[in-house]
Amino acid sequence: MNRHQPPAKLAKAIIGFLGYMPFASEEGSLGKRLHLARLVNGMTQEEAAKMIGCDESNLRFIELDKRQPHPGTRLKRSPARKCSSVPNR
Numbered sequence: 001m002n003r004h005q006p007p008a009k010l011a012k013a014i015i016g017f018l019g020y021m022p023f024a025s026e027e028g029s030l031g032k033r034l035h036l037a038r039l040v041n042g043m044t045q046e047e048a049a050k051m052i053g054c055d056e057s058n059l060r061f062i063e064l065d066k067r068q069p070h071p072g073t074r075l076k077r078s079p080a081r082k083c084s085s086v087p088n089r
Contacts, residue, residue, distance in 0.1 A: 008039055008043055008045075009042055009044065011040065011042055012039075012040065012041060012042030015040060021036075030065075030068075030069070031063045031064060031065040034048075038063075045059050054069070
């Protein structure tokens with residue numbers, strides 16, 4: 001766990017309490033945007049991976065920008081599609 005960023009389960013409640021995203025960044029790669037959307041929705045990597053249709057380790061590498069998603073991965077069901085503050089490219 002990163003001690004400078006809240007756990008995924010608490011991030012959604014923190015954003016709701018504050019009324020804004022204190023750790024948000026509109027710029028970035030697909031991995032960064034996916035990570036932000038996952039936090040905004042309060043999802044763990046395991047939950048988001050099941051939603052997308054890949055395994056947790058693959059999602060971890062995508063978020064770290066060490067891997068690009070396979071073209072067959074269903075990103076249209078990703079947490080990023082639920083979050084209006086994360087730009088779609």
